Amino acid sequence: MTNPILKENERIDQLFSTDVKIIQNKEVFSYSIDSVLLSRFPKLPSRGLIVDLCSGNGAVGLFASTKTSAKIVEVELQERLADMAERSIQLNDLSDQVTMVNDDLKNLLNHVPRSQVDLILCNPPYFKATETSKKNISEHYLLARHEITTNLEEIFSVARHALKSNGRMAMVHRPDRFLEIIDTMRQYNLAPKRIQFVYPKLGKDANMLLIEAIKDGSTEGMKILPPLIVHKDNGDYTDEIFEIYFGKNSRANG
Numbered sequence: 001m002t003n004p005i006l007k008e009n010e011r012i013d014q015l016f017s018t019d020v021k022i023i024q025n026k027e028v029f030s031y032s033i034d035s036v037l038l039s040r041f042p043k044l045p046s047r048g049l050i051v052d053l054c055s056g057n058g059a060v061g062l063f064a065s066t067k068t069s070a071k072i073v074e075v076e077l078q079e080r081l082a083d084m085a086e087r088s089i090q091l092n093d094l095s096d097q098v099t100m101v102n103d104d105l106k107n108l109l110n111h112v113p114r115s116q117v118d119l120i121l122c123n124p125p126y127f128k129a130t131e132t133s134k135k136n137i138s139e140h141y142l143l144a145r146h147e148i149t150t151n152l153e154e155i156f157s158v159a160r161h162a163l164k165s166n167g168r169m170a171m172v173h174r175p176d177r178f179l180e181i182i183d184t185m186r187q188y189n190l191a192p193k194r195i196q197f198v199y200p201k202l203g204k205d206a207n208m209l210l211i212e213a214i215k216d217g218s219t220e221g222m223k224i225l226p227p228l229i230v231h232k233d234n235g236d237y238t239d240e241i242f243e244i245y246f247g248k249n250s251r252a253n254g
Contacts, residue, residue: 031059058085191217
């Protein structure tokens with residue numbers, strides 16, 4: 001029996017700690033651990049308005065929806081990914097809370113009021129668009145991974161106009177762009193406040209960076225949080241990651 005909400009080559013995955021189900025297609029786009037960690041990194045406002053930029057198939061906003069009553073607006077340029085996200089919203093009966101906007105993030109203020117957003121989440125393309133960008137991957141992955149349709153300056157410029165004063169922005173990115181991210185945030189009156197490096201294993205170099213900034217915030221008081229290790233030496237998730245994926249009591253019950 002096929003699920004009528006699914007299209008060809010799609011499957012439904014579940015983040016067990018939340019019961020949220022996400023429509024995935026490995027040929028088009030699948031969320032990974034960066035989306036999960038981003039949805040759990042900032043303190044979510046209990047109400048108000050959250051925007052998820054570069055939302056892909058909607059995973060970050062959908063995961064965040066279980067921890068807040070705030071309205072969530074997801075913004076995704078690619079029609080195929082936005083369609084997957086819209087069907088995931090329906091699948092989880094979240095249409096009253098979560099809205100998908102299929103548009104360029106440059107047009108965000110056509111969809112949300114200026115200076116009224118409490119929190120912006122963003123899992124952007126990580127790589128600069130160069131001649132050596134891997135062109136053999138699908139167009140969907142190419143746009144999701146490379147700064148072809150947007151870049152840091154554009155994202156932070158949009159965030160500055162959409163966020164309330166003292167509103168926050170949380171982003172996941174690559175450590176090799178760390179200084180560029182901080183410099184660009186400051187150009188747009190976003191003061192970095194919380195930073196956490198994510199490591200695949202103990203003793204390995206960091207491969208992810210979580211960063212949270214406050215609009216119009218003081219440039220003082222930035223915190224570097226303890227490192228987040230994803231895997232133990234044997235390949236299993238560390239306790240902290242296991243809890244994020246499966247919930248606090250699942251290991252004891254497993």
